[in-house]
Amino acid sequence: MSDILKTKKRDYKYNGPVDSSDYNSRIEENYQDLVYLYNKSNIVDTKLSDAFERVLKDHAFLSNAINDISDRIKALESESNTLSIHSFSQLDYSSFIGTSFAVSGTELLSFDPTYNIISLPKVSSGSFSKLKFGQPGVGQIVPDYFKAMLSLSFAGVDTNGAIIDSTPMYNAILDSPDKVWKRTVISPSNPITGAQMMLYVRVSPEISGSSKTNAIKLNPFPAFGAEIYSIEYTTNTDPSLSNTDTWIPLNSRGYYDGDVSAIGKVPPGGWSTAGADSVKNSGPLCYQFPSTDITAIRIKFNQKNYFTELGNYIYTYGLSDLDIRYDKFLPAGRTIIKYTPKTGDVIEEITNVTPKIYNVPLSQMGNVFEYRIIYDNGGTYSLDNPGANNHVWIEVTLNVANDTTAPVLSDLIIQYN
């Protein structure tokens, strides 16, 4: 840029006659630079619009492709007379307003489309983050007692002394589209271990006056491009954020050990075979667990995906979002989910209803999950099956588990004839 600008540095000392030709050349240089800057800003503006237009159009059709794949999977399921939740637009409680099945606003189950979870009704006034707080007119604030550490004592390319390009860790805490915590390792080699790191984050009781925690949400960066190997917590008072603290797997009870469909649904690091529950190429993760006095958590990251550029191997991993929370839930709640068979099919009868809940054991499933099947019986909603249904609705009731866990319904699969 400095080569393009015409204005030159001058060092005047007016001790004699003033030379107007130099004055004239100076204002000409100034004028040319201004014209250049004006045009440059216009070009940047146009380039931005061009880039936005391109990305927007690609994005719109890629989104459509994802919806298309979803429809095809739905069709595959239908082949085996199975239906499940494919879109949260299936939550159809509004059709039942004014009927005996009506769900009031306070008892309506909460849902989160990012993490694909349906859970107990959330009381927002009693729910808060343990890492940040919001201030009207200021936005989100990460307090100065936020503390996080990285341990780089693992085999691989991410070790002390490696060439690193990174952004601040608190970028993962702030919900802003231009803020992401990324750690890029530039390495001349690509060992089989890739890059590994352990992130330690202190949970400060100062924000809420309590260490009670029952939810962790994280969005690995790049999305679907990094591995979350384990999530553990400590209850040590004043933790040192190192290996010397006592670390307990978040899934310490080993829920669903060995069930491959539970990978990503249970916090990794709790199964009997180390690494078997690791979430490879992880999407967004959310875990709800019993209210626990947590003073710090640690998350082990692995990155074996890399780019190559200028003879180097580039490993990037991090988080676009991280929140450790205490969420207050009502002890029970309901919602209604609509199921429609593929075109041309009708549902004669529901033969099986299978909830997919991974944060309570199977032994408690009967306590935390109940359902009723609702039919459209000649324009009236009823529990009596008229046969040959174009739609059915499942009324789901979730109850808090004995250990205070708010159950997370990941899916509800029905089979029909």
Added chain:
Amino acid sequence: MAITFNKTENKYRIREPLFQLNRTKFKSPRNSLSENLESNLLKTDFSRILEELTTIDLDILNKLNYFIGSVNDYDQAAKLEDGTSYALEGISIYIDAPGATENLLEVDTMNKLSGKLARLFYKVSLLENGN
């Protein structure tokens, strides 16, 4: 400004600086009036450029918002379905398929797309494992 195309007049818009080329010959005592005017116009031009750059900066953030979104910005997002999509006012899309109609263009944020992909991966895993 249009979003799905660029208007030609925008591409070739050139704005003139206010600053003027006032050539001078110093044959008399220097005139502070013209020097002050020059200085003031220069300042106005710099302010205009700064304002333009600030607008571009905000524009980048606003446009980024459409794609990246934010976990807690549900109030700003159009609640068309799940609360993490942005509706672009006045823009519709038609995707060719039997029985298709024109729909309001809804931009899914990365979080929503990630959520949809995670759901798909989970369902494929269930199908693969015969669940």
